[in-house]
Amino acid sequence: MQQVSTTRSFGGEQQVWRHDSAATGTPMTFAIYIPDHEAGAKLPVLWWLSGLTCTHENAMTKGHYQQACAEHGIAFICPDTSPRGEDVPDDETYDFGQGAGFYVNATQDPWAKHFHMRRYVEEELPALVAEHFPLDMERQAITGHSMGGHGALTVSLRNQGRFRSTGAFSPIVSPLNCPWGEKALGGYLGDDRSAWREYDACALIEEGARLDHLRVEQGMADDFLVEQLKTHLLAEACEKAGMEADIRLHDGYDHSFFFISTFIADHIAWHAEHLKA
Secondary structure, eight states: OEEEEEEEOSSEEEEEEEEEOTTTSSEEEEEEEEEOOOTTOOEEEEEEEOOTTOOSHHHHHHSOOHHHHHHHTOEEEEEOSSOOSTTSOOOSSTTSBTTBOTTOBOOSTTGGGTOBHHHIIIIIHHHHHHHHSOEEEEEEEEEEBTHHHHHHHHHHHHTTTSEEEEEEESOOOOGGGSHHHHHHHHHHHOSOGGGGGGGOHHHHHHTTOOOSSEEEEEETTOTTIIIIIOHHHHHHHHHHHTOOOEEEEETTOOSSHHHHHHHHHHHHHHHHHHHOO
């Protein structure tokens, strides 16, 4: 691995690293915040999966998570949202291709060569950070925003028991039922909609997957709420399954990092309660 940068922040180090990925066949970059800690201690981990058009940097510079993570002694990791590079296929729209990996393992050409973000965030990157940083991988939590909220929900539902708590800000809860999902899953996975279900939180819950601690933050002035996010579908799926979910609706807030930064400290404090030994 190559360290790109390290910056002192709230009694910790905000670092950026780059490494060659076997999952994507490209260099990948991620951010990690490591609060100060006693020698030999291992820190609980909160993963953040970012949304459309984002890199590792958006949450790092706009999310304002560092102070809360320092207070609770939590490491915070922000992967990139897709493979990148001149040899990586792309699309001229913001919601497909580079910057829009949707946390799937693509099966369709030309995407299948590099777009294996599911494998990257579920397998490769956790193994890498466990080897190189003082992390307690028995105490993990996950959250994310928009496309990354979709990623957080589905990664946790597919890996039941790995994460002590699961959160999301403004998540795409059912890609099977929105234009963003139709475009991305159709493009990466093909026309067989049955293959999409493992990337749809509502479908996973319908098929029996469960989470012990789930919290969603959703702004009610979000321009994408009605057409793309459809938070009510997640609420209905959880109610039908008898699965407890804390879905918090915030009047007046939109889809932006202004919304995220307003509630991130409280959101991290909630995860911290579940990450305590």
